[in-house]
Amino acid sequence: MDTLQRLFQSSRLVRAMPNTPALIGQGMTGLVAPIQLDAADRAIASALALAVGQCLWVENDEQLNAVTALSGSGPAYGFYLIEAMEQAALTLGLSAAQGRQLAVSTLHGAALLASESAEATVLLRERVTSTGGTTQAAIQVLEARCVQQAFVQAIQAAASRSREISAEQGIC
Structure with missing residues (x-):
């Protein structure tokens, strides 16, 4: 996430890992964001993910790798x-x-x-x-x-x- 923040010069970023059941509204999306991301932006990201299933916020990129392994795959x-x-x-x-x-x-x-x-x-x-x-x-x-x-x-x-x-x- 640090690399993306430097690249985009912003902390208003969310990394998401959806899975294919999102195609039928039954997906599971893992989300991670910088700690600086405010509640309103987190709510927007959650709403987007919830439109295609459920979502789970994790604390860091390493946990998103775990989400990718468990849910993305x-x-x-x-x-x-x-x-x-x-x-x-x-x-x-x-x-x-x-x-x-x-x-x-x-x-x-x-x-x-x-x-x-x-x-x-x-x-x-x-x-x-x-x-x-x-x-x-x-x-x-x-x-x-x-x-x-x-x-x-x-x-x-x-x-x-x-x-x-x-x-x-x-x-x-």
């Missing part, structure tokens, strides 16, 4: 999971269209449930995971393959690349 992670579920559907005798419908509807519902629940995500998952049941069998495979750790590492790699791109562009 995040839709691709969801699409990647949908792809995997579609492929699994085919192996189980369902059509690609059925797999897509099931995957999209299930993940949409899970996301809505998580957004409306005050409970920790782990508790929501555990409620679906009956001892000795089908979900537990699936989770055991995912855990054996370290899928959660792979996602954490992937998001860390995205944040690292965001830092690199910002440095290459002279943003921070």
Whole structure:
């Protein structure tokens, strides 16, 4: 942000990181601004972001790199999971269209449930995971393959690349 302030000789700047669900009014936009930006200008920036979904103000460029990794790239992670579920559907005798419908509807519902629940995500998952049941069998495979750790590492790699791109562009 300091580089942009020097370049534009102004502190009336906001960096924003939207994501593609903004195309349908369901986006998430991360915002960061110099501490000198007044409340009125912050309100304008918030209003712009809220026009295409939700927004989250962060304190600095490094946190915006985290937003980029989690939310800017995040839709691709969801699409990647949908792809995997579609492929699994085919192996189980369902059509690609059925797999897509099931995957999209299930993940949409899970996301809505998580957004409306005050409970920790782990508790929501555990409620679906009956001892000795089908979900537990699936989770055991995912855990054996370290899928959660792979996602954490992937998001860390995205944040690292965001830092690199910002440095290459002279943003921070």
